Amino acid sequence: MGEKSSTSKRYTTEFKKDAVELVRSSGRTVTEVARELGGSAEDLRGGVKQAVIDRGEGPVGALTTAEREELVRLRRKVREQEQTIEARR
Known part of the structure; x- marks a missing residue:
């Protein structure tokens, strides 16, 4: 991820977790969910990727x-x- 602007939004951990779960359970794309929630697709994509790793389903290492x-x-x-x-x- 690139540099964050000083105007970037800060979301709670719970909000991020819920957004990742919405992507996982809804079958919608990361971009669609991010647009709906008003967040960054790139940040949400990173959260989805990390959730996969946290579940033990990510790449080795x-x-x-x-x-x-x-x-x-x-x-x-x-x-x-x-x-x-x-x-x-």
């Missing part, structure tokens, strides 16, 4: 949402520890 969150948390922790070590030198 694709990270689930939980794995991505854990990776972010661990990288932050490593960065903090590196800064602490550097500060002690």
Whole structure:
């Protein structure tokens, strides 16, 4: 996904989840659902793709949402520890 403009809409996690489920259950295209809900088709497409991965149906090696969150948390922790070590030198 590209850069987000400062005017981009922010949707709740529940709204995004419901939009992805609507695509999955309705048989309509991502573009149709996004247009109906007033959201970005590209964002919704990414959500649908991630939902497939989270269900264990994605490509080999694709990270689930939980794995991505854990990776972010661990990288932050490593960065903090590196800064602490550097500060002690």
